[in-house]
Amino acid sequence: MVRKPTSKETARKPNMREAILAAAEELFATNGFNAVSVRDIAQAAGANPGSVTYHFKTKDGLLLEIYRRHCGPMNLRRSELLAAARRVRDLQDRLEAVVRAYVAPAFTSGSDLAGGGARFTRLRAVMSAEGNEVTRKIIAQTFDDTSHAFIDAIHDSLPHLPRTDIVWRSHFLLGALYYSLVTPDRVSRLSRGEADGNDAASAIEQLVQATVAAFQAPALDQAAPARRRPVVSSKT
């Protein structure tokens, strides 16, 4: 016997609402927020423009709901992976595990919530580039905790490294991560087909190894910048 929902439960037909969310996510992530109209989204979802207003009130509300849907699961997954990574004994291995815990969830593919990490991360990249006000707040609120936890974990593996350097390097990591999802074709193009920028596994491996090495670089004491080598030397 199938349970009969009490009619106040979520929705009778969750299909359309989900379809709109999925279509909006895809379109926003590839074209930016302002370039996509509500009518574009409705058409891609096979819905009526009025349906979008009904479910999400405004275009900003739709964007906000996409974030609400993803932030929880993704941060949860990262927390789990990070906790597991911190239990690795060897410091070198732990560093790699921590970085991987940060990177891997951002590359997961698929259409469901747990699997759509790549699309959502790309959306975040595009929104941060556009300087979107709506998402900047939610990002700072939701992701700064995760970032701090990640930074702390790195600091555990590299106790000698000043926190400042860790912040900079993890910032570079996020930038590289974003860009890999935004413009993967550039990798294929520059490598003349030898590498596939759209291959998530390759991207993860490359990004993890490069980032681990970057974190392991010696500290930059800003107090005494030892040898500031000029780029243009008159001779030699």
Add this chain to the structure above:
Amino acid sequence: MVRKPTSKETARKPNMREAILAAAEELFATNGFNAVSVRDIAQAAGANPGSVTYHFKTKDGLLLEIYRRHCGPMNLRRSELLAAARRVRDLQDRLEAVVRAYVAPAFTSGSDLAGGGARFTRLRAVMSAEGNEVTRKIIAQTFDDTSHAFIDAIHDSLPHLPRTDIVWRSHFLLGALYYSLVTPDRVSRLSRGEADGNDAASAIEQLVQATVAAFQAPALDQAAPARRRPVVSSKT
């Protein structure tokens, strides 16, 4: 005696045209292309909306002209710095010089063409995130040569490293570079004020050192992925 221009020369009053270009560059770089209207630009430049149409025909034409203005000088400067860097004898030092030659011109500040590297680079970052068609072509045409020259120079300093790895890591470099210009405040926030994300000198030093270390990481043979360490280990 001041030379009298023959009236067909450039323009009588270059001020307004330049003001529009500068205002558009600033607004596009901070808000994205689609979020900024021609009227916004005109108002910021103290001009009439019709003036934008007169000078640049269309909004796309205005964007294109911004790129035309900057691509030449920036690539020229990079070529000079790269040529100087390649003359450095010590391989380790040369690698750092090459990376610095790539990074430094992207951070120059100022309002003129030679100094506005940071604003223009930020614009490129935003445009690539928005997936803008107009700029994608001109970027691929204009910057791929520079990228290849840069990759070749890296390859000279690190002959053992497969080209594939160099492409990936230089891709990460560009992503980190973009992101540092797009969201500098995040660095200040995450470091709780200890670091200043808006300080170009710090950003350059941090980025160069981290990137050099990343390039120096051992090669990733994709043929035989040696020890693929799982992130989640059941125990230890």
Add this chain to the structure above:
DNA sequence: TGATCTTTTGTACGATAGTACAAATCACAT
């Protein structure tokens, strides 16, 4: 000064944007 060309201004047009809202339709409990 008057003729001519360049630049700026003011305004208007058609297209499309986000959103509101009433009517139609659907799902389901009674």
Add this chain to the structure above:
DNA sequence: ATGTGATTTGTACTATCGTACAAAAGATCA
């Protein structure tokens, strides 16, 4: 079967978009 609340549809309103274009203003030279 029918009433009821949830959802979808169709449409319309207002604002703003990019762009066009004629008129005004400014500059240059005979």
